[in-house]
Amino acid sequence: MARTELARGRNMKLKPGGGIMPQRLKFFALFAVISLFPLGFAKDYDKGDKEKNSVDFEVDGSIRYRYEYWQQHPFLWSGVAFPGFGFFGSDVFNHNYNNWHLLRSRIGVKASLNEDKFAYIQFQDSRYFGWDAAFGYQGFDAMTPDLHNYNDNGFFGVTQAYMQVNRLWDTPFGLKIGRQFLEYDDQKLVGSDDWSNYGQSFDAIKLMFRHEYFDGDLFYSQLWPFYPVDDIYGNINFFGFHGTAKFTEGHTWSGYLYGYRDGNLGVPGGFGFITDPNEDPFPVTDTSKTLLWTLGTRAEGEIGGTGLGYAGEFALQFGNWYQTDVSAFMFELDAWYKFKEVTSQPYFGAGFTYASGDDSADGDKNTFVRLFPSPHKHLGYMDLVGMQNIMSLELKAGVTPVQQLSLQAAFSFFWLNEERDAWYGAYGSRFEVDGDGGTMGRDSVWTSKTLGNELDFSLKYKYNGGLWFKAGWSHFFTGSALQGLVIDDASATKVDLEDPNWIYIQTGLDF
Structure with missing residues (x-):
């Protein structure tokens, strides 16, 4: 569940109206003016500076409400399980019930000079109702870069604000500058995270290439919001290249190289240490900076219009993660079949996902970093499993009995890859079993790799005029890895984690 957007960590607050963010916005605005006027708008100004260009305006918006109910949620905001929270006895550990309401409103305005040149700004207001939402259930302690560190739970701001020129000098090259969504492939590594109550934006400059047979993006961004811990994490950058070859109809092949750089030399509280959560703290030095590279490729398509589809992706990570050398990878394989001649369009499919984990505290990092996905x-609708130290097999099916109604079901099997590494949630938080070393994640000692199974049912109904409804129920069948967990270190009391349940109801109006 995307409960992490609700609250994250330890009294982290954005500083309204001050600090680094206004300076960054001013920088992007100034850079956009300097860049776009002499390039994309050059032809208009050749006719005379006094000529007024007509502007077309378009307005769009959406309002979305969601209610969520949890029974036996295994995560807390600190990223650890209930046994580590300090409660006593299995009653608190296993019998928790939580619910909350989420409301997100967006309004956007697009101002166009023509099809090639326009500006867009989108305002967003995100609210929660119900105190349980404040607990968040995912942690700032997560070892992965993550944008979901809001602690205020209610937030109003600019989620997109950019200028775009599609064809510079009538070439296939374009330019997009400002706060924007980055969405690539199936958004397993980079996406806008629309399920989140906040979404995921980047302050970025992007050079685009669009052609009949190839699309490419070269981008550089600073994260927004940057980690809001006393404004000390303002130097985290995400950049890269993504290209898609459309070599034949119905098939695409893409390749990418992403870079993640953390140039900070400070940590929350000013303790003078910088650390991978899976390694021991160490003194800050000029060489302690992170530069993580992700090199990958993806193919997707449908074979001959038969209804038989496929998708596959492989990514390799290397570089430095604070003081550790990185060697990690992930891959996925998916196949499905849709009965295209049947009115209700039934389909079924299967998917396999593998993301590497780490087996020791040897100074090398083998746990895959999930970057900025949707x-x-x-890996299941409950968001209890993320693409780190995991192996998953998914079976899925769906049907559209009437044009407005679609039904889906899925059953997933989850295994840990390494018993010495943690179980990671979809938003990066950890559920670990501490070993002798007591280091989070890397010194976990699981007695089994069998994490459990998840059953998901969901539906979507499109009413009319942009109004829609969604609902779902999910159940997690805990595996042998979650049996016999110690809840009280003093008495060595052991309990079995009971099966979590999750229900959601959602509706929205898009216009």
Whole structure:
């Protein structure tokens, strides 16, 4: 569940109206003016500076409400399980019931000079109702870069604000500058995270290439919001290249190289240490900076219009993660079949996902870093499993009995890859079993790799005029890895984690 957007961590608050963010916005605005006027708008100004260009305006918006109910949620905001929270006895551990309401409103305005040149700004207001939402259930302690660190639970701001020129000098090259969504492939690694109550934006400059047979993006961004811990994490950058070859109809092949750089030399509280959560703290030095590279490729398509589809992706990570050398990878394989001649369009499919984990505290990092995905639609709808130290097999099916109504079901099997590494949620938080070393994640000692199974049912109904409804129920069958967990270190009391349940109801109006 994307509960992490609700609250994250330890009294982290954005500083309204001050600090680094206004300076960054001013920088992007100034850079956009300097860049776009002499390039994309050059032809208009050749006719005379006094000529007034007509502007077309378009307005769009959406309002979305969601209610969520949890029974036996295994995560807390600190990223650890209930046994580590300090409660006593299995009653608190296993019998928790939580619910909350989420409301997100967006309004956007597009101002166009023509089809090639326009500006867009989108305002967003995100609210929660119900105190349970404040607990968040995912942690700032997560070892992965993550944008979901809001602690205020209610937030109003600018989620998109950019200028775009599609064809510079009538070439296939374009330019997009400002706050924007980055969405690539199936959003397993980079996405806008629409399920989140906040979404996921980047302050970025992007050079685009669009052609009949190839699309490419070269981008550089600073994260927004950057980690809001006393404004000390303002130097985290995400950049890269993504290209898609459309070599034949119905098939695409893409390749990418992403870079993640953390140039900070400070940590929350000013303790003078910088650390991978899976390694021991160490003194800050000029060489402690992170530069993580992700090199990958993806293919997807349908074979000959038969209804038989496929998708596959492989990514390799290397570089430095604070003081550790990185060697990690992930891959996925999916196949499905849709009965295209049947009115109700039934389909079934299967998917396999593998993301590496780490087996020791040897100074090398083998746990795959999930980057900035839209995780909700991957690895189960409950968001209890993320693409780190995991092996998953998914069986899925769906049908559209009437044009407005679609039904889906899925059953997933989850195994840990390494018993010495943690179980990671979709938003990066950890559920670990501490070993002798007591280091989070890397010194976990699981007695089994069998994490459990998840059953998901969901439906969507399109009413009319942009009004829609969604609902779902999910159940997690805990595996042997979650049996006999110690809840009280003093008495060594052991309990079995009971099966979590999750229900959601959602509706929205898009216009």
